[in-house]
Amino acid sequence: MSRVNIFIMGKRYEIPEGYTIMRAFEYAGYRLIRGCGCRAGACGACAVVYRTAGDYRLKSGLACQTPVEEGMNLTQVPFFPAQKAVYDLNRIADPVAEFCRLYPELSRCLGCNVCTKICPQGLDVMYYIAAAQRKDLALTTELSFDCLMCGLCAARCPAEIAQFNVAMYARRVYGKELAKKYSYARRRADEIRRGVYNDEVRRLKEMDRQSLKELYDRRDIVKAKY
Amino acid sequence: MSYPENLRDSIDRVKASRQARLGAEFPRLTPEEKTALLAAFHPDYRAESKRELRVGPNRGERVPQELADLLEGKSWIDPDRFRLDRVDYETDVLVVGGGGAGCTAALLAWEHGARVLLATKLRLGDSNTIMAEGGIAAATEPEDSPMLHYLDTVGGGRYENVPELVEALVLDAPLVVEWLENLGVVFDRRPDGSILTHAPGGHCRRRSHSCKDLTGLEIMRVLRDEVRNKDIEVMEFCAVVELLLDENGNCAGAVLYNFDNQEYLLVRAGAVILTTGGMGRLHINEFPTSNHYGATADGLVVAYRAGAPLLYVDAVQYHPTGVAWPDQMLGYLITEALRAHGAHLVNARGERFINELETRDAVASAIIRECREGRGVRTPTGTEGVWLDTPMIDLIGGQGKMTRQFTGICKRFERYGIDVSSDPILVYPTQHYQNGGVKHDPQGKTAIPGLFVAGEVGGGVHGRNRLGANSLVDIFVFGRRAGAAAALDARDGRSGKLTLEHVRRFHRELQKAGIREPVTSPLLIPDYLSAGHKARQHV
Numbered sequence: 001m002s003r004v005n006i007f008i009m010g011k012r013y014e015i016p017e018g019y020t021i022m023r024a025f026e027y028a029g030y031r032l033i034r035g036c037g038c039r040a041g042a043c044g045a046c047a048v049v050y051r052t053a054g055d056y057r058l059k060s061g062l063a064c065q066t067p068v069e070e071g072m073n074l075t076q077v078p079f080f081p082a083q084k085a086v087y088d089l090n091r092i093a094d095p096v097a098e099f100c101r102l103y104p105e106l107s108r109c110l111g112c113n114v115c116t117k118i119c120p121q122g123l124d125v126m127y128y129i130a131a132a133q134r135k136d137l138a139l140t141t142e143l144s145f146d147c148l149m150c151g152l153c154a155a156r157c158p159a160e161i162a163q164f165n166v167a168m169y170a171r172r173v174y175g176k177e178l179a180k181k182y183s184y185a186r187r188r189a190d191e192i193r194r195g196v197y198n199d200e201v202r203r204l205k206e207m208d209r210q211s212l213k214e215l216y217d218r219r220d221i222v223k224a225k226y
Numbered sequence: 227m228s229y230p231e232n233l234r235d236s237i238d239r240v241k242a243s244r245q246a247r248l249g250a251e252f253p254r255l256t257p258e259e260k261t262a263l264l265a266a267f268h269p270d271y272r273a274e275s276k277r278e279l280r281v282g283p284n285r286g287e288r289v290p291q292e293l294a295d296l297l298e299g300k301s302w303i304d305p306d307r308f309r310l311d312r313v314d315y316e317t318d319v320l321v322v323g324g325g326g327a328g329c330t331a332a333l334l335a336w337e338h339g340a341r342v343l344l345a346t347k348l349r350l351g352d353s354n355t356i357m358a359e360g361g362i363a364a365a366t367e368p369e370d371s372p373m374l375h376y377l378d379t380v381g382g383g384r385y386e387n388v389p390e391l392v393e394a395l396v397l398d399a400p401l402v403v404e405w406l407e408n409l410g411v412v413f414d415r416r417p418d419g420s421i422l423t424h425a426p427g428g429h430c431r432r433r434s435h436s437c438k439d440l441t442g443l444e445i446m447r448v449l450r451d452e453v454r455n456k457d458i459e460v461m462e463f464c465a466v467v468e469l470l471l472d473e474n475g476n477c478a479g480a481v482l483y484n485f486d487n488q489e490y491l492l493v494r495a496g497a498v499i500l501t502t503g504g505m506g507r508l509h510i511n512e513f514p515t516s517n518h519y520g521a522t523a524d525g526l527v528v529a530y531r532a533g534a535p536l537l538y539v540d541a542v543q544y545h546p547t548g549v550a551w552p553d554q555m556l557g558y559l560i561t562e563a564l565r566a567h568g569a570h571l572v573n574a575r576g577e578r579f580i581n582e583l584e585t586r587d588a589v590a591s592a593i594i595r596e597c598r599e600g601r602g603v604r605t606p607t608g609t610e611g612v613w614l615d616t617p618m619i620d621l622i623g624g625q626g627k628m629t630r631q632f633t634g635i636c637k638r639f640e641r642y643g644i645d646v647s648s649d650p651i652l653v654y655p656t657q658h659y660q661n662g663g664v665k666h667d668p669q670g671k672t673a674i675p676g677l678f679v680a681g682e683v684g685g686g687v688h689g690r691n692r693l694g695a696n697s698l699v700d701i702f703v704f705g706r707r708a709g710a711a712a713a714l715d716a717r718d719g720r721s722g723k724l725t726l727e728h729v730r731r732f733h734r735e736l737q738k739a740g741i742r743e744p745v746t747s748p749l750l751i752p753d754y755l756s757a758g759h760k761a762r763q764h765v
Contacts, residue, residue, distance in 0.1 A: 018248045020554050029759040033485045033751065037352040038518040040558045041638050042443060045352055065641055084263040086455050087412055100279065141412055146440065146633060149447065168451050172410030175448075182419035192760060194417045197372045201397060204376050205389040216381035217257060218372065225271070225466035 007073040021048055021063040021074065035078035041065040044148025047120060050074035060120045060152050080151035082162035086170060094134050095173040103166050106133055107144050108159035115153035115163055121146050123154045125163050137177070140170040228643040229551070231650070239576030240613045240650050247570055248621060252435040252581045267598070269655075276540060280739040281732070283535040283673075285430060285539075291461025291741045292508040295540060297526050299747025300733060301544070302467040303481060304488060308469070317343040317459075319709075320480060322466045322525065325353025327681025327701035329449035331670075332458050332497045340716055342458045343493065345482050347465040347725035347750065348521045354503055354518055354682065355701060358442025359561035359634065360426055361434030362406075362702075363695035364399035367423055367574035370431040372396040378719050379696060383427040383661075383689020384583045386538065393686035394668040395696070398703040403435055406702070411448050413437055420511035424566045426694035428585040430567060438633045439561055442453045442698065447511075458502050464491065465750050467525060468729060469498065469532040469677065472722030477532065477677035479724065484749070494724065497676045500525040500707050501701075504682040506659035507752045510542050513657040514557025524682035529664045531732045534672045537685040538624035538662025543692055546571075546589035548656020550603075550611030552642045557656040560635060562586075562694045567631065568622040572650070573601040574675040579612075582673025587691045588678040590655040603652060613650040620647055657711030659697060661688050670708025678712045680704040 001189070003014045007023060013028040022039065025032060037045025045065035051072035063076065085102035092098050099106070115125035130142035144167035153163040191197065204212065229237065255263065255585040264273055268393035270377040321328050324346030341413055346352070365375040375396040380387045403421070407413065413435050414422040423432040437444035453460065463485040470479040470492070502525030506517025515521070523727045530536060547562065549555040562570040565571070565582040571589070573579055574594045593612050596602050603612040621629045622749065628647040629636050639646045663685030670678040681701040690697060736744050 004549055018553070023554075023754075025758045026754045027759070029762075031751065031753075031755060031756060033348075034521075036519050037348060038357045040357060040516070040518075040555075042357045042440075042634070043349075043352055043518065045349055047341065053609065065554075065638065073613040084454060088455065118359055120336075133467055145412070145444070145733075146637070147444070154317075168447060172448060172451065175410035176408065178412070179410070180236065182415070183404075183407070184413075184415075184421045185364070185366050185400050185404040185407055186421070188364075190403040192372070192400055197397065200371075200373050201393050204373060204380075205393050211387045212377070212380055212385060213257075216377050219377055221428050222369070222425060222432060 003069040004068055006068050010073065011073050016088055018225065019068050020210065021061065021066050022046060024068050025063065031035060035063065035076040039064045042148070044077065044150035046075045047150035047152050048074050048222060049077055049152070056165060060118045062120050062150070068112065077152060077155060080155045082151060082154045082165055084162065084165045089172060089176055091137070095176070096137070099132070099169070102169060105159060105161050106166060108167050110159050112158060114156045114158070118152045118156045121151060123147060128167060129161065129163055132166050136172050137174040140167055141174045229649065230606050233551070233603060233605065234543070236576070236613070237649060240572050240615055243572070244615065244618065245376045247660050248618065252578050253639060254374070254482070254581050255584060255588060259510045262594070263591045264587055267594045268587055269513070270540065270542060272511070275511050276696060280584060280741060281735045282530050283533060289540050290508070290510045291598050292510050292544060293523060293526070295398065295507055295745055296747040296749055297743055298736065298741055299527065300736060300744040301531070301729050302483065302746055305729040305733070308481070308726060310492065310724040310726065312492060312717050313494045315343055315493040315511060317341050317493065318427065318496045319494035319712045320345065320493050321501060322480060324350040324460070325503055325681065325701070326355030326698070327705040328447060328501035329453050330702050330705030331501055331680050331709035331712070332453055333449070333456065334706045335713040336456050336458055338710050338713035341619070343461065343495070344453065344458055345461040345464040345466065345493070347463065347524070347744050349462050350453065350460050352518060352520060352728040353446065353447045355361035355442045356446040356523060357516070357518060358557070358698050359439045360434035360563045361424065361441050361695045362403065362698040363429065363433050363693070364403045364435060364699055365396065365431070365433050366400050366403055366421070366435070366641060367432055371434050372432055374400065375433065376527060379693060380382045380689065382693040383691055385689065387689035388686035390668050393423040394707065395687050397699060398706070399699045401704065402699055402706070406445060409448050409452060411445050424563060425583070426562050426566055427583045427589065428693040429695070434563070436563065438561065440631045466502065466528055467748065468530050468726065470724050470726065471479055471532060471728055472673070473725055476675045476722065496602040497678060497712040499670065499678040499680060499712050500664070500683050501679070501705065502527060502683050503680045510657055512709065513544060513655070514548060515657040515756035516548055516557055516559035517658070519752065522749040524750060524751060526664060527677065527748040529672065529677065529679070532674055532677070533729050534674050534677060535667040536662060536666045538690055539660065539685065542580050542657060543586060543659035543661050544655035544671065545654050545658035546586055546593055547614055547653040548611050549651065550716035551605050551652040553607050554642065556609070558638070559656060559658065560653060563706040564616060564619065564632065567619050569618050572601045572613045574612070575601060585657040585691060586694065593653070593655055597654070607618070609654065611652040613655040614653045615650045616646045617648055617650065621640060643681065655719065659692055661685070661690055661692055668705050669711035671711065676715060680708040
C-alpha cells in the first residue's frame, strides 16, 4: 500500500493512502477522546484545519470524512468558545424583533466570506447571515439546515459572530411559527389527552399472542409510502 | 475515487433491469417464510456468537460474547479504597448521557422542579440520536391510529414486546411530535403546512415524521440548545464508571471519570437516569457499525453490576443497508426512507430478492443470503454487498428528488466521487441497534429504586426487533416519562449512607465463578489503535 506523509500538529507520520484523517490519527497512535463523535460526518465533533505544501490557503474538513493527502499539515479544533443567547421561546412576544437584542453583533458582519470558505459542510454561511440580518427566517433555515455546529465559522469570523448559534435561533423561531400556524399533531394529541384510544389500546395490550398475530397478519398495508 | 471498474459490470446489470422492475410488486414473505429466513441467515441465530453469563442477575442467559466479557468485568475503582465521604457534586437528578433521551430527561426533570446535573462521556449531543436520518414514528395521520402503531410494533418485535411499554409508546408518540413542534423543530411539511409522513419498513401506515435526511441532527440541535437555555449543569467528557447505592439499596448517585484531568468524581443524587445508549461499538460478530464512537454499553454494565436485570440483550439489530463501498464509509447507515421512496434492493445479477419494506431483521437476512449464496457483489477490499438502486428515486419522484430529500447522503458520497442519483449504493447489513436493555417499567423505573433508564439502554418496548422510526420516538417518550418520574422520586430524598458494597459483592461473585482475569469495564472508549502502534509501545 502506498503511503503519504502528513504532519499532525507539525510532526510527520507516514499514513496509508486513502485513510481518512480520523483513521490516520489512530494509525499514528492517538486514542481520541475530544475531536471524535459519530465517525460518519453527522455530528461536527471532529473539525480539523490544515494547509497543504505550497498553498497559502487554510482548508478545513471533518476528520472522519476527509482523506489524507501528501504534505497535509493539520490540527484538530475540537472546541471553540462561542456566545449563545439564552432565551425562552414561549415567552418572547416578538421573536423576530428579539433577534437584534439577542445577537446585536449580527450587524457587524463585514461581508468577508471567510465563514463560507471554512465551512466543512460547504454551506453558504455569509449568505444565511445576510438572510438573518434581513430577518428572513425561512431562508436562514434553508441555507443553514445542514449545519453541524462544528464552530469553525465562529473561529474565523473577524466580526466575532457565532454564526451557527444565530442560525440555531432562527430555525427554532421558524419551526415554532410553523407549529403555531398549523399545529399539525395537536388534533391527535388532544384526542389522546381525552383518552379516546385508551380502551382500544388496552384491549390489544391484554390480547394473547395468537390473536395479536392474526390481527397483524390481516392488517392492510397502505400503498402510498410517502 | 468513484466505483472501481470491476463493479461497473454489475452496475450495468442493475441499470439494465431498472425499467422492468419499475412498478412491479415483489411479494411479501409469508410468516413461515420469514421464520425460516431468519433462522437460516440472521446473525443472532449463530450459536457460537453467544455464551452464557456466569454472574449477575441474568446468570445462565446467553448474550453476545463481546457483551458477556464486559458484563463479567471488574470495576475501574477499588471499592475498599474509594472514599465515599468526599462528595464532589450534589443534585436531585443525575442524568448520565447527553443524547436525545438524556437531554429530554434532563429538561423534563428540570420542568418538574428538580436540580439537574447532566454528565456525558463525549460532547453534549454526541450520540446515535444525532445520526438518525429517517424519522420519528407517531400515529398522527387521520387514517392511522395508536392501535395500528401498536400492532406494527409488536408484530415487528416478534410479539415479545412488554405490552405496558408499547402502550406508553404509541399513546405518547403524537404528544412527542407536538412537543417537538413547539420546541421549534423544523419538520418536512407539505404545501398545506401539514407534516410530510412516510412509511418505513414494517409500518402499515405513513407515520414517520422527518427533517430531510437529518432528522436526528435537527432534533438533537434543538434539544441541546434548550438544555443550554435552562439552568442545567452539563459536564462533558465525564463517563459513568459505577453507580452508588445507599445502605437501603436505593440508587443514590454515581462515580464519574473526567477524561480531561483523569479524576474520579463522586456525585450524590436523589435519583439517577441512565441514558447511555447501546452497544454498537462492541462490533458484535465483527460487524461494522452505524453507531457513534461512545456506544459501548456502559450503562448496561454499571446497572448490571448494581443488580438491575437485563432483557433481550441477546437480540441485536443489523440494519439492512449499511454502506459496503467506499471503504471509508463502511458501516455507515443508509436510511430506509430511500426504500420507502422507491429504491429497490438488487443483487449482482440485477434481480430483486426481497420486498424492501419487510422488517429490518428479514431484509438484513435476505441480503446475507444473497451474498452467502454467491449472488452478492465483491469489492476490491474483499467485502460483499448488494445494490440499493437509488437512481429509481428520481425516476419515481421526478428529477432532483434524490438531492433535495437526501442531501446528507448525496454530499457524503460526492466526497468519494460517487453520484448516488445516477449510480446505486453498495450495501451490507451493519450492526445498528441494541433491541434489549435494562428492564424497566413505563416510567423508566428499573428494579433498583432511584435508578431510571430511557432510550436504547432500556429494553422491552421493541421486543426482539425494533421497527424503523420507533427508536427516535422511544427516546423522547421514555426520556419524558423518566425525567418527570425521577424528579418526583428525588423529592423523597435519599439520605442513607453511600456504599459500594454491590461492587464488592460482584467482585466476589466473579471470583467464585472462576473468572480469574476479568476485563475492566465499562469499556468507555473503543480501541482502534493500530497493531503497529501497539507493538511500538512495548519496550
